[in-house]
Every structure is written in structure tokens, then in C-alpha cells.
Amino acid sequence: MENQKIFNKSFLFIFTSNFLIFIGFEMLLPILPAYMISLDASPIQVGLVTTLFTVGAVLIRPFAGYFLIDNKRKALAIVASAMLMLITFVYPFLNIIWMLLLLRLFHGAAWGVSTTANSTMAVDSIPKSRLGEGLGYFSVSTTVGAIIAQSLGIFIYDFYSFDIVIWSSVILSLLALTALLFVKSSVPVKREKAPFRFFDMIFERNAWFPALLTVISTLGFGAIITFLVVFGEQQNLDNIFLFFLVNATVSTLLRPYTGKWYDRNGPWSIIIVSAILGFLSLVVLSFATNDFYLIISAILFGAGYGTVMPCLQTWAVQNVSEEKSGAANATFFSSFDVGVGVSAFILGMLAEWVSIEMIFRIVSFSFLVVAVLVYKDYLNKKK
Known part of the structure; x- marks a missing residue:
């Protein structure tokens, strides 16, 4: 056993x-x-x-x-x-x-x-x-x-x-x-494997959907790491470190419960709920003028984005055979890197035209896109 x-x-x-x-x-x-x-x-x-x-x-x-x-x-x-x-x-x-x-x-x-x-x-x-x-x-x-x-x-x-x-x-x-x-560490069973193809290995085919969701979800994180410090200076938020501290604390405390939720019910319900929380977190952050709003946003972001990412990694790994878990993990982390890189580039250009508050509001819709895509996948699996 x-x-x-x-x-x-x-x-x-x-x-x-x-x-x-x-x-x-x-x-x-x-x-x-x-x-x-x-x-x-x-x-x-x-x-x-x-x-x-x-x-x-x-x-x-x-x-x-x-x-x-x-x-x-x-x-x-x-x-x-x-x-x-x-x-x-x-x-x-x-x-x-x-x-x-x-x-x-x-x-x-x-x-x-x-x-x-x-x-x-x-x-x-x-x-x-x-x-x-x-x-x-x-x-x-x-x-x-x-x-x-x-x-x-x-x-x-x-x-x-x-x-x-x-x-x-x-x-x-x-x-x-x-x-x-x-x-x-266990040694994988030696078996015949397909020839190496670089572009196939960048995104493991069976993990493509969680990888796509990872790229989209990471747009919100990219906005945070790119603009939050500048936003804090503009809004006179002297304790911007509270966002990172509260975010990490909340996501850590929730891990035992969110992980069990995933194992019992699969990825769909928990990712949908967490994505909606991620959407709300960026909306609240865009209106932050004091530490209270900053902390509420951090709580929502820790519960939302902080839950979505480990769920997507688990989903990517579960979509492949055991010997391909390394390829699935490579796909997940590459998707994260691509998401951060793309968001920094696109949002950096966008910042020339709109305020940081508006950037947070625009990027918040990326979480709603994730929720809709996951719900559509749930309906397809249900059929």
C-alpha cells in the first residue's frame, strides 16, 4: 500500500x-x-x-x-x-x-x-x-x-x-x-522515448492547457512586481512591504486547505474561485489610498494568485505520465517565465499611455479569462 x-x-x-x-x-x-x-x-x-x-x-x-x-x-x-x-x-x-x-x-x-x-x-x-x-x-x-x-x-x-x-x-x-x-530519489524506469524535439519540449503537449492558464495568470503577478513600488510612491503608501508580507502569509496558511480541496474535487472549482479572488485583489489595489486597502488587496491576492499557481503546477503534472513529470514541470516554469517577461514588456509600453491604477484594472480581467476558460474545460469534461 x-x-x-x-x-x-x-x-x-x-x-x-x-x-x-x-x-x-x-x-x-x-x-x-x-x-x-x-x-x-x-x-x-x-x-x-x-x-x-x-x-x-x-x-x-x-x-x-x-x-x-x-x-x-x-x-x-x-x-x-x-x-x-x-x-x-x-x-x-x-x-x-x-x-x-x-x-x-x-x-x-x-x-x-x-x-x-x-x-x-x-x-x-x-x-x-x-x-x-x-x-x-x-x-x-x-x-x-x-x-x-x-x-x-x-x-x-x-x-x-x-x-x-x-x-x-x-x-x-x-x-x-x-x-x-x-x-x-527514485530512478525512472528505462523505456523507449520519443526523439528530442526542442519546440515540442518547450511546452509538453499534454500540459498545454495548464501552461496557457499559467501565462495568463502571471500577467497579474507581472503587474505587481513591475509597478507596485512605483504605485506606492505615487499614492504615498509608505508600508508597501505589507503587501508582500501579507500576501505570502495568507497563501502559506491556506496551502493545507486548498491542497486538500484540489485533491478531493479536482482543479476546476478551486481555480475558478481563486481566479475570481485574484480579479478582486487587483481591483481593490487600484483604489488603494491607505494601508487598509493595501492589506485587503494582499489578502485577496494571496488567497487568489497564491492558490492558482500551485494548482496549475499540479494539474500540469497530473496531465502527463509519471516519467514525463520533469517535462511537465519544465513547461510550467517556462510558462511562468514567459508570462512575467511578456507582462513586463507589454505593460511597460502601456504605462506610457495610462495610469498604474488603470493598468491594475485592465490586468485584473486576465483572472476572469482564466475562470471562464476553466469553467468551459469543466463543461467539456462533464460531457
Whole structure:
């Protein structure tokens, strides 16, 4: 009989490793632009810091997903974690801008492999009947890690130096690598697999619908990370950090209940309800003039978007055979990256013409589109 325990030894070590990796990576995000500017980088070059990283992650994930079909997941995760540590170590020794940009491309590639391999091992360690609940718990390692990391990175950079930030990230990566050594990872059964086709592997065919929903859902998240700080300055919201703190707290506290809801009833009802909450959160945010509205918006966003994303990842994995879970995870994360990249580009142009409040209201409809598409899928499955 299948062991129904989620918090087994392997899951706990994968969770810990992923948590440390996310802190080590995310703490670099808010300070790299400032570091590039200190090297006299142009605005375009500063923008390429994020763009090249995304390109590296998206391009490598199809290869990682294909490799994970019938190879040792643990070995790939260890190699990727080691590469993250070594690449981070190199940053202070490069003061030539084009070399730093090239390094960002490789950093994105290592990140793409690491996140894909870790998530696939997490799927392997979770009882299949509790996959929604288990991936909900696992996603806490990313959300909480990201929230802690950016504040930590800014604090260390302001009070110490860029080099200390780098060394902190390297140490965290080393600890993450150590945690992976204690994971007991299953080896997929060797079987005949289709030849590698890059464009087929970018989006695993059987996971296309959750992937599409991920891209659409991420438009709202892209608006938040792109414009919230600027919006806070415009509206004189001094405690904008409350949005990130409350959002992460709510989404984390709800994970045990939303995961069980998914496992009992499937993806349709929970995603529809969560998408509607996501829509309401951005509408409320667009009218925020004080901390009360900001906190209400954060609660709704944590319950909405914070629930939609792990549900979509679970749905993507469940739509494929077990040996293709790596390809499904690669598809999910690539869809997330594409959504963030597309939203930053489109909304950046839109901001030339309309206010940030209007951008939040326009993007809020993306969640309603998700709800409608999921409802139509439910009706088709019901037939």
C-alpha cells in the first residue's frame, strides 16, 4: 500500500534545499541593477540583466525536462545546485559589463535546470493521491523564500557590500547542495522515448492547457512586481512591504486547505474561485489610498494568485505520465517565465499611455479569462 505521508525524509530535504536556493537567488534580484549602474551600465544593459536570465532559463528547461524522463533526478539537481553556487561566486570578479550579461545567461540556465529537477523530485516524493496538497506545501519554499530574500539582500547591500551579498548567497547555495545529498530519489524506469524535439519540449503537449492558464495568470503577478513600488510612491503608501508580507502569509496558511480541496474535487472549482479572488485583489489595489486597502488587496491576492499557481503546477503534472513529470514541470516554469517577461514588456509600453491604477484594472480581467476558460474545460469534461 502506498505510503500516504507527505512530510517524509526526502520531501523535507528537497523542501529545505529549494528554500535555501530561492533565498540565495532572490536576494540578488533587487541589488544587481544597482551594481550594474555602479559599473556605468546603460538602462538597456540593466534591463538585459533580467531578460538574458529569463532567456537562459526558458531555453534550457526543454533539455532538462527531456533528461529527467528516464535519468536520475538527484544527480541533475546536484549538478545544477553546484553550478548555481559557482556562478554566483564569480560575480565579484567580473567588472566588464558584457561578461556579466553573459554570466546572467548561464545563471538563468542553471536556475532553469535546478527548479525543474527539484520540483520533479518533489513530485516523486509525494503520494499521488495527495499531490495537490503536497505541491501546495512545496510551493511555500518558493514564496516564503522569495519574500525573505529580497529584504535580506537589500539590508546586506545597504549596510555591508555587494561582495558580502554574494558570499551569503554562495553559503546558502552550499547548504542547499548539502541538503540534496540526503534525498532518496527514485530512478525512472528505462523505456523507449520519443526523439528530442526542442519546440515540442518547450511546452509538453499534454500540459498545454495548464501552461496557457499559467501565462495568463502571471500577467497579474507581472503587474505587481513591475509597478507596485512605483504605485506606492505615487499614492504615498509608505508600508508597501505589507503587501508582500501579507500576501505570502495568507497563501502559506491556506496551502493545507486548498491542497486538500484540489485533491478531493479536482482543479476546476478551486481555480475558478481563486481566479475570481485574484480579479478582486487587483481591483481593490487600484483604489488603494491607505494601508487598509493595501492589506485587503494582499489578502485577496494571496488567497487568489497564491492558490492558482500551485494548482496549475499540479494539474500540469497530473496531465502527463509519471516519467514525463520533469517535462511537465519544465513547461510550467517556462510558462511562468514567459508570462512575467511578456507582462513586463507589454505593460511597460502601456504605462506610457495610462495610469498604474488603470493598468491594475485592465490586468485584473486576465483572472476572469482564466475562470471562464476553466469553467468551459469543466463543461467539456462533464460531457
